[in-house]
Amino acid sequence: xxxYLALDEADRMLDMGFEPQIRKIVQQMDMPxxxxxxxxxxxxxxxxxxxxxxxxxLSDYIFLTVGRVGSSTDLIAQRVELVQxxxxxxxxxxxxxxxxxxxxxxxxxxxxxxxxxxxxxxALEHWLSRSGFPAIAIHxxxxxxxxxxxxxxx
Numbered sequence: 001x002x003x004y005l006a007l008d009e010a011d012r013m014l015d016m017g018f019e020p021q022i023r024k025i026v027q028q029m030d031m032p033x034x035x036x037x038x039x040x041x042x043x044x045x046x047x048x049x050x051x052x053x054x055x056x057x058l059s060d061y062i063f064l065t066v067g068r069v070g071s072s073t074d075l076i077a078q079r080v081e082l083v084q085x086x087x088x089x090x091x092x093x094x095x096x097x098x099x100x101x102x103x104x105x106x107x108x109x110x111x112x113x114x115x116x117x118x119x120x121x122x123a124l125e126h127w128l129s130r131s132g133f134p135a136i137a138i139h140x141x142x143x144x145x146x147x148x149x150x151x152x153x154x
Contacts, residue, residue: 004038010050011043026057034059
């Protein structure tokens with residue numbers, strides 16, 4: 001009786017070796033066939049393996065991209081900083097102050113910080129807010145309302 005099937009982070013599921021389980025659920029467990037159910041696969045990278053799954057599981061397969069697949073848009077600067085655990089908060093504060101000082105022609109710079117746990121996201125949100133930086137943690141235990149400069153995501 002499934003009418004909608006959504007697979008989010010499908011590329012990650014494949015990386016973790018779940019393709020046999022996905023195929024079993026979709027092809028062998030009384031799942032309505034493509035056309036009788038709406039199937040959606042979401043992936044940040046959409047590698048060839050995901051495209052193969054999509055062609056197997058979807059009818060009237062549509063491939064929609066935002067920006068260039070496999071790369072960031074020109075409007076996003078990605079940085080990876082390797083920092084010792086004890087130095088992370090100080091380093092983040094230095095980066096945020098430098099970003100604030102450099103300005104962006106009157107526009108607010110937005111920052112996305114990835115953390116490992118929900119608790120860590122909540123703690124960092126609280127610490128940054130107390131330090132004068134509007135921030136919000138986003139995870140499954142929180143309402144997703146965003147109106148700040150810094151966003152944390154797991």
